Amino acid sequence: MTPELRARLGRLASFFAIAALVAVMTGPSGSNDSPTLGFTQSFAQPYSYFGLFRGQRWMVFLTLALVVLGLHTLWRRGGSGVRSKAQSFRQTFDAPGRRRTSALSALVVVAVVALLVPHLITNPGIQSGIVEQVLAYVILALGLNVVVGWAGLLDLGYVGFYAIGAYVTAWMTGRLPIAAPFHHPVSSFAAIPVAIVFTMLAGVILGAPTLRLRGDYLAIVTLGFGEIILVFSNNLTNVTGGAQGTNPYIPSFTFRIGGIKYLFGNVGYYFLVAGFVAATIVLFRLLEHSRVGRAWTAIREDEVAAESIGINPLKYKVMAFAIGASVSGFAGAVTASQIGVVYPNTFSLYFSVNVLTLVIFGGMGSILGVIVGSVLVQGIAVYLRFYPPSGYQASDLYMYLGALLIMMMIYRPAGLVPSKRRRREIRQAEAGIGHEGDVLLGEQP
Amino acid sequence: MMLTVTDAVVRYGSITALHGISFEVAQGEIVTLLGANGAGKSTTLRMLSGLHAPQEGRVEFEGRDISRLKAHELSSLGIAHVPEGRRIFPQMTVEENLDMGAFTRKGSYGDDLERMYGMFPILKDRRKQLGGNLSGGEQQMLAIGRALMSRPRMILLDEPSMGLAPMIIDQIFRIIAEIRDGGMTVLVVEQNASQALRLADRGYVMENGRIVLADDAKRLLVDPRVRAVYLGEEVESVESTPETSGD
Numbered sequence: 001m002t003p004e005l006r007a008r009l010g011r012l013a014s015f016f017a018i019a020a021l022v023a024v025m026t027g028p029s030g031s032n033d034s035p036t037l038g039f040t041q042s043f044a045q046p047y048s049y050f051g052l053f054r055g056q057r058w059m060v061f062l063t064l065a066l067v068v069l070g071l072h073t074l075w076r077r078g079g080s081g082v083r084s085k086a087q088s089f090r091q092t093f094d095a096p097g098r099r100r101t102s103a104l105s106a107l108v109v110v111a112v113v114a115l116l117v118p119h120l121i122t123n124p125g126i127q128s129g130i131v132e133q134v135l136a137y138v139i140l141a142l143g144l145n146v147v148v149g150w151a152g153l154l155d156l157g158y159v160g161f162y163a164i165g166a167y168v169t170a171w172m173t174g175r176l177p178i179a180a181p182f183h184h185p186v187s188s189f190a191a192i193p194v195a196i197v198f199t200m201l202a203g204v205i206l207g208a209p210t211l212r213l214r215g216d217y218l219a220i221v222t223l224g225f226g227e228i229i230l231v232f233s234n235n236l237t238n239v240t241g242g243a244q245g246t247n248p249y250i251p252s253f254t255f256r257i258g259g260i261k262y263l264f265g266n267v268g269y270y271f272l273v274a275g276f277v278a279a280t281i282v283l284f285r286l287l288e289h290s291r292v293g294r295a296w297t298a299i300r301e302d303e304v305a306a307e308s309i310g311i312n313p314l315k316y317k318v319m320a321f322a323i324g325a326s327v328s329g330f331a332g333a334v335t336a337s338q339i340g341v342v343y344p345n346t347f348s349l350y351f352s353v354n355v356l357t358l359v360i361f362g363g364m365g366s367i368l369g370v371i372v373g374s375v376l377v378q379g380i381a382v383y384l385r386f387y388p389p390s391g392y393q394a395s396d397l398y399m400y401l402g403a404l405l406i407m408m409m410i411y412r413p414a415g416l417v418p419s420k421r422r423r424r425e426i427r428q429a430e431a432g433i434g435h436e437g438d439v440l441l442g443e444q445p
Numbered sequence: 446m447m448l449t450v451t452d453a454v455v456r457y458g459s460i461t462a463l464h465g466i467s468f469e470v471a472q473g474e475i476v477t478l479l480g481a482n483g484a485g486k487s488t489t490l491r492m493l494s495g496l497h498a499p500q501e502g503r504v505e506f507e508g509r510d511i512s513r514l515k516a517h518e519l520s521s522l523g524i525a526h527v528p529e530g531r532r533i534f535p536q537m538t539v540e541e542n543l544d545m546g547a548f549t550r551k552g553s554y555g556d557d558l559e560r561m562y563g564m565f566p567i568l569k570d571r572r573k574q575l576g577g578n579l580s581g582g583e584q585q586m587l588a589i590g591r592a593l594m595s596r597p598r599m600i601l602l603d604e605p606s607m608g609l610a611p612m613i614i615d616q617i618f619r620i621i622a623e624i625r626d627g628g629m630t631v632l633v634v635e636q637n638a639s640q641a642l643r644l645a646d647r648g649y650v651m652e653n654g655r656i657v658l659a660d661d662a663k664r665l666l667v668d669p670r671v672r673a674v675y676l677g678e679e680v681e682s683v684e685s686t687p688e689t690s691g692d
Binding site for chain 2: 291295297301302304305309313
């Protein structure tokens with residue numbers, strides 16, 4: 001048996017194994033009477049896959065395995081050709097003159113689509129889903145990207161700031177067991193700046209003592225912070241309302257100019273949050289190329305070297321933390337007022353991990369990537385919630401997302417739309433300069 | 446004196462790394478700090494560059510006590526530090542690395558960039574390449590160039606010859622001499638004693654956290670006690686050794 005043949009058989013076997021595993025994982029569960037039933041039923045059950053195939057389950061998964069194998073082979077054979085074509089295509093667009101016009105036209109298209117979305121999608125449930133599940137997550141991912149992607153700090157307690165933003169909104173509007181500041185509840189709209197300031201302060205207070213830690217240690221501390229906030233919101237019943245959540249409903253945003261009163265509905269929220277997203281993009285783009293952004297890059301790449309050229313790492317890390325936190329606080333304030341209730345259970349570790357996943361999926365350090373990643377993943381989640389295919393259960397989503405993430409890490413480790421820096425590294429790695437492994441993992445040689 | 450260290454003691458927990466060392470560097474000279482592995486050279490440089498404050502004693506730069514300053518505060522005072530292992534930013538281009546060197550400066554620094562390219566022509570050829578893809582010698586040049594971008598009055602070099610081929614080491618040391626000729630004060634910490642002593646004006650030799658020899662570089666070059674220190678033999682402390690003795 002030649003090594004080439006052995007490698008091929010190995011690939012074949014691994015694809016079948018993965019397909020079988022997916023079949024069992026998605027299949028029915030066994031019972032006490034017949035523990036193996038679930039296993040056999042996983043293959044020998046009539047099944048329709050998203051209404052596309054009909055037949056026995058094993059047929060579906062065999063086909064899937066063969067299709068994936070075929071695609072994989074195609075990619076291996078013709079992949080380099082496709083890639084070089086894609087690159088020359090990109091180069092024509094990268095030409096100085098064209099690049100600007102193509103970027104501008106893309107921007108116009110996105111803006112028009114963004115304006116049309118709330119008019120094309122009129123189902124109020126989906127509309128609010130887009131605001132809460134997509135746009136709010138775009139903001140959260142943009143904020144976390146500053147911390148993780150730019151400053152290089154692994155923050156697993158990001159949900160804590162979101163929770164603070166939500167609770168401050170509830171507090172300002174007088175929806176907590178404790179009295180509103182000065183016994184004078186304000187509108188939820190007026191609570192936004194306060195929520196932003198509070199979360200920014202929380203970022204500084206948490207960051208200043210802990211950001212001296214590096215890498216894994218910081219991840220553990222932030223994880224603890226998130227859990228502390230969760231425990232507090234659950235158990236400080238006299239302050240937060242406990243597990244029952246806040247009561248009564250937090251009012252939606254209202255807006256008064258003179259005698260005109262505007263109550264924000266789904267469309268209003270959509271444009272408010274979309275506007276905030278646009279403003280955040282502009283601000284963060286400026287930030288990325290500013291002195292501060294360059295300091296973050298230096299710290300991320302080599303903290304000792306950064307110090308040696310006069311950068312105070314702690315100062316810039318705290319800054320990244322505070323910026324990320326304040327953005328998260330805004331998202332918390334908006335969702336609190338739109339949903340109307342703040343529940344502690346929302347603020348679990350899973351929430352932080354979810355946002356982190358969006359950042360990694362889209363492309364750490366890339367504004368465009370993070371937005372595309374969040375819109376895609378969260379958009380799919382909303383779509384599946386409102387149009388579930390037959391046989392689909394809500395918890396299945398995470399399995400598919402998990403599989404997607406694994407594929408991404410193997411084939412596109414720098415994310416969907418990698419940042420310019422990462423793309424450059426990979427281009428160099430393909431040209432055989434430097435160590436590919438180091439570049440892909442983002443580690444220093 | 447540009448830099449004066451007086452009776453500096455550094456301890457890591459219960460271990461004393463520096464037992465009260467004193468030395469000085471005058472304006473415009475190259476001074477080298479020598480010693481075998483574990484003699485305390487790196488600790489000394491960590492102390493000078495603000496990574497570890499001395500528990501006792503003083504470090505003065507141009508008459509100002511800098512012993513409690515943090516690493517990032519030294520750059521704006523006019524001290525540049527080329528850390529051990531070069532530590533260039535691997536995923537920035539050569540030019541971005543140099544740009545970062547001017548981080549603490551206000552105003553434009555295009556002239557300095559051109560000056561660096563004049564001093565290191567190879568870096569100009571590689572200006573768009575990533576720092577991590579350079580050879581060791583080029584990285585060392587880049588690290589020195591980056592440090593010079595802050596327009597320091599004194600530069601601290603930590604083991605500039607580490608891991609480099611002899612020919613490249615010669616080149617690096619010639620550059621260091623050039624930098625001094627431009628009016629800069631240089632402190633080089635080196636393990637490569639003969640090379641460093643040929644370059645330097647004066648030298649200090651360390652052993653077990655103490656300075657055991659201090660003399661002109663030319664005299665140290667022929668002093669058998671330097672060799673003895675490297676071979677791990679006990680050498681009487683500098684205080685009890687008259688400078689004129691030795692062969």
